[in-house]
Amino acid sequence: MATPMRVRIFKQHQRFSSAHFTMYTDGTSERMHGHNYTMEASFHSTSEHLNTGILVPFDVLKTTLKKMCDRLHERVLMPSKSPYLTVAENGDNYEFTLNMEKMPRKFYSIPKEDVVLLPCDNVSCENMAYTTLHQLIDELPESIRKVTTKISLTMSEGPGSEVSVEASLDN
DSSP, X not given: OOOEEEEEEOOTTSEEXXXXXXXXXXXXXXXXXXXXXXXXXXXXXXXXXXXXXXXXXXXXXXXXXXXXXXXXXXXXXXXXXXXXXXXXXXXXXXXXXEOOTTSOOEEEEEEGGGEEEESSSSOOHHHHHHHHHHHHHHHSOHHHHTTXXXXXXXXXXXXXXXXXXXXXXXX
């Protein structure tokens, strides 16, 4: 009989520091600020997928998660699909114009190398967790995806503030 199993990966290097701002439905937004984010992931499967006592190789999971954190570390995270934020390129910079109903228009010009454009409408912890989970699924080797039934990811922007999201994999 197959027994449910879960591999949880949370290492010290699964951290990154990034700047962002969140836009609110009341027509306001936060000022740009930063967080020291942490990320952990769990991979769910069953004992029938054990191969010489290993469900999924820890080293592959840790390396994949570290690379994902490294891409976000010391960057400004900006949404690429917001109706309130116009994104333009000007040479080596991205230019962002924020038009919120209850606030004066804001303009940012940031070197491209310092920006990560996220495929979402707002850089909230919820969207970051969702986006990162699906990026993780896409980056995992097929050998891990085929033995994994569900992946959970928790994104924390500081003590006491975290979001968990999960996705079932069709195997």
